Amino acid sequence: xxxxxxxxxxxxxxxxxxxxxxxxxxxxxxxxxxxxxxxxxxxxxxxxxxxxxxxxxxxxxxxxxxxxxxxxxxxxxxxxxxxxxxxxxxxxxxxxxxxxxxxxxxxxxxxxxxxxxxxxxxxxxxxxxxxxxxxxxxxxxxxxxxxxxxxxxxxxxxxxxxxxxxxxxxxxxxxxxxxxxxxxxxxxxxxxxxxxxxxxxxxxxxxxxxxxxxxxxxxxxxxxxxxxxxxxxxxxxxxxxxxxxxxxxxxxxxxxxxxxxxxxxxxxxxxxxxxxxxxx
Amino acid sequence: xxxxxxxxxxxxxxxxxxxxxxxxxxxxxxxxxxxxxxxxxxxxxxxxxxxxxxxxxxxxxxxxxxxxxxxxxxxxxxxxxxxxxxxxxxxxxxxxxxxxxxxxxxxxxxxxxxxxxxxxxxxxxxxxxxxxxxxxxxxxxxxxxxxxxxxxxx
Numbered sequence: 001x002x003x004x005x006x007x008x009x010x011x012x013x014x015x016x017x018x019x020x021x022x023x024x025x026x027x028x029x030x031x032x033x034x035x036x037x038x039x040x041x042x043x044x045x046x047x048x049x050x051x052x053x054x055x056x057x058x059x060x061x062x063x064x065x066x067x068x069x070x071x072x073x074x075x076x077x078x079x080x081x082x083x084x085x086x087x088x089x090x091x092x093x094x095x096x097x098x099x100x101x102x103x104x105x106x107x108x109x110x111x112x113x114x115x116x117x118x119x120x121x122x123x124x125x126x127x128x129x130x131x132x133x134x135x136x137x138x139x140x141x142x143x144x145x146x147x148x149x150x151x152x153x154x155x156x157x158x159x160x161x162x163x164x165x166x167x168x169x170x171x172x173x174x175x176x177x178x179x180x181x182x183x184x185x186x187x188x189x190x191x192x193x194x195x196x197x198x199x200x201x202x203x204x205x206x207x208x209x210x211x212x213x214x215x216x217x218x219x220x221x222x223x224x225x226x227x228x229x230x231x232x233x234x235x236x237x238x239x240x241x242x243x244x245x246x247x248x249x250x251x252x253x254x255x256x257x258x259x260x261x262x263x264x265x266x267x268x269x270x271x272x273x274x275x276x277x278x279x280x
Numbered sequence: 281x282x283x284x285x286x287x288x289x290x291x292x293x294x295x296x297x298x299x300x301x302x303x304x305x306x307x308x309x310x311x312x313x314x315x316x317x318x319x320x321x322x323x324x325x326x327x328x329x330x331x332x333x334x335x336x337x338x339x340x341x342x343x344x345x346x347x348x349x350x351x352x353x354x355x356x357x358x359x360x361x362x363x364x365x366x367x368x369x370x371x372x373x374x375x376x377x378x379x380x381x382x383x384x385x386x387x388x389x390x391x392x393x394x395x396x397x398x399x400x401x402x403x404x405x406x407x408x409x410x411x412x413x414x415x416x417x418x419x420x421x422x423x424x425x426x427x428x429x430x431x432x433x434x
Contacts, residue, residue: 030283
């Protein structure tokens with residue numbers, strides 16, 4: 001009976017265009033090709049969900065990672081504070097960063113900018129990142145105010161740089177530090193372009209992205225980043241938001257602090273005191 | 281019977297494809313990738329021990345150079361870490377063994393980096409116009425003839 005109907009359907013192919021080519025719905029107790037393929041797809045989908053779900057469960061069940069001996073990254077959430085009124089532009093921080101992190105020549109993980117501002121204009125300079133300090137300044141306009149602004153990776157909570165990394169080399173640790181895995185980085189430079197603060201560069205030595213790590217090898221041992229360690233005026237401060245009595249946390253909680261380029265919604269973790277409107 | 285063979289063939293192809301995907305994935309994806317997010321979790325520990333800290337802070341100098349440390353701590357350069365003018369601790373010592381000579385910069389540029397009067401420095405901060413402040417040529421050691429760098433106030 002079924003067999004006869006199938007042949008009928010095939011014969012009336014021209015006339016039955018409206019209902020399209022129809023698969024045989026069962027021949028001699030077997031399974032039709034369409035049913036079979038649909039079944040296989042469902043089965044494969046189900047198997048994939050089970051396997052993927054299992055893998056996901058396995059990974060979340062792992063023990064807490066320990067970046068260093070006796071260091072738990074869940075107990076820290078770092079923040080950086082810059083008081084621009086105190087900076088004298090000596091460049092000690094830039095030199096210390098270079099010495100501590102072996103930063104390639106002519107590249108900077110931190111730098112100092114000088115703003116000279118008048119009613120008729122403004123000028124920003126940062127000769128060699130301020131590593132040798134600053135020379136006297138000549139401007140075409142009459143300056144009414146001038147100040148230094150140290151810059152560094154903002155270690156944003158909503159990072160543009162991590163989002164664009166195609167290989168998962170950029171990431172943010174649980175203690176709030178944005179790092180680059182040099183082993184995974186393919187040096188495509190997307191993150192360098194994505195960072196609105198210019199904090200990243202491609203190292204001429206490794207050809208991978210490099211940036212400030214807040215001296216992760218120091219802070220995980222309870223030390224301060226090198227730039228903070230050498231700052232003679234207390235312009236640069238480093239703190240832990242998980243500690244209730246931390247001076248940086250208190251300053252962020254109680255003072256009028258600012259962040260760089262807030263309109264980009266990157267949620268920086270570098271806070272600035274006494275920042276001028278000219279600073280980007 | 282023939283249908284069973286078809287099913288078997290298709291199932292075999294599916295099984296092989298699945299095996300290839302999982303084998304390839306296990307070879308290409310690093311072991312700790314995805315433990316905490318889309319990154320290699322082992323890198324966190326690697327970054328923490330990427331190198332030994334090179335700056336030791338003033339306390340690490342005071343162990344051997346107690347006299348200078350005392351003078352510095354009592355003077356107006358008390359907030360200036362030793363390593364600002366000298367060099368990182370790692371240049372000088374390795375653990376407790378002396379590794380190399382600590383550089384001593386006696387040039388006026390060392391002082392000028394902080395104390396030369398230029399636009400941008402806070403008004404309250406001690407600054408000098410070098411040409412007015414120093415009589416004679418600006419040569420190496422000019423500042424140190426009058427000032428002790430560890431306690432510069434006269």
